[in-house]
Amino acid sequence: MTRFLPQEAIRQKRDGVVLEGSTVRRFIEGVTAGEVSDAxxxxxxxAAFLRGMTPSETVDLTLAMRDSGDTLRWDDLPGPVADKHSTGGVGDNVSLMLAPIAAACGLYVPMISGRGLGHTGGTLDKLEAIPGYDVRPDERRFRDVVREAGCAIVGQTARLAPADGRIYAVRDVTATVESVPLITASILSKKLAAGLPSLVLDVKTGSGAFMSRREDAETLARSLVEVAQGAGVAASALVTDMDQPLASVAGNAVEVANAVRFLTGERQDTRLREVTLALCGEMLRLAQLAGTAGEGAAMAARALDEGRATERFGRMVAALGGPADFVERFEHHLPQAPVRLEVPAGEAGTVQTVDARALGLAVVRLGGGRTRAEDPVDPAVGLTGLAPIGRRLEPGDALAVVHARDRASAEAAIADVRAAFRLGEAGASGPAVIGRIG
Structure with a gap:
């Protein structure tokens, strides 16, 4: 075989040449084997950031990254397999409810999730607030839990799409994170390695999203759907609003508690329910368990309201090492912050805008997120009772409640939270689901 020269692939992409699939595969093989340097x-x-990549190149890149490690298969399951991926936001704990709701409707959901990134929370960080919950089970246990509970939310192993991990680490420090083809390949390579025949994407836009402009979010959503379909996966995407937190809470343990209250019907934030059921509806449509997304959303609502999803969630938590009575006694099991202080509104008015990113960063500063990959996360801290856009407040009414480790950090968070809200004479929330692609 002719010796592969990585610099030739780089030169071609630099000059705007459309790379052949074999060239892309050999470059990624070199990345995985250590034959391609970080430089x-x-x-x-x-070069890809500046020149872009065609859909066919992005499909080739995605498949090569998928094939850089292990790939899972679920042929032994007696029903359809599906998953969803979110581009991340603040107060977005949809996965915690969506996986058991979908399982209660007949889907099998092997959900491989990640940790917090920047101002956005991570599903794994939230689940690690549950005592004993194993976010990195071995493959056999992962498979057993999916079969038994219908869903399992776990972390990525080093053997799934390892080329992505190496490439992303370089992109993170070379100002190339925002490339749509590279984002697409990074997201989909991991999901395809999980052996998914269908996938729904939740692409956020707004102040709390990585894609703050709607047109950028729609561009990414179209790329994800087109490339996933080109790789043989049934896919669709919802573009959802992140101009305010999706739930009325933000943090780790507080979002798990919010999820349990949602599942049991004790409390369901309106926008959170809208997004969760819409995504479930798309999953059921793609898996052909529902004729339309609307029919699927109605199926999901019944599974939620009848308590079948709650039972699936409890089974998943227990099967992955969490308490068997977690749903019944979640407040006892979850860590509690020792300091809780309200954030009072300084004036009367209606909530007009919320800087969701600023609220996410307030949680990070409390210790509920990371500024470095090796930083520990405090599962107990966060924000609850977040006032939504459109709520009328009088002086002294709470904008939110801060959960902190000490009073000094609580006082700092109060200032951050107050600065994130703007009150005026009028304000109204728009729909949480603002677009559908695919």
Missing amino acids: QIAAFAM
């Missing part, structure tokens, strides 16, 4: 990865990423 060459950075040069390739910058």
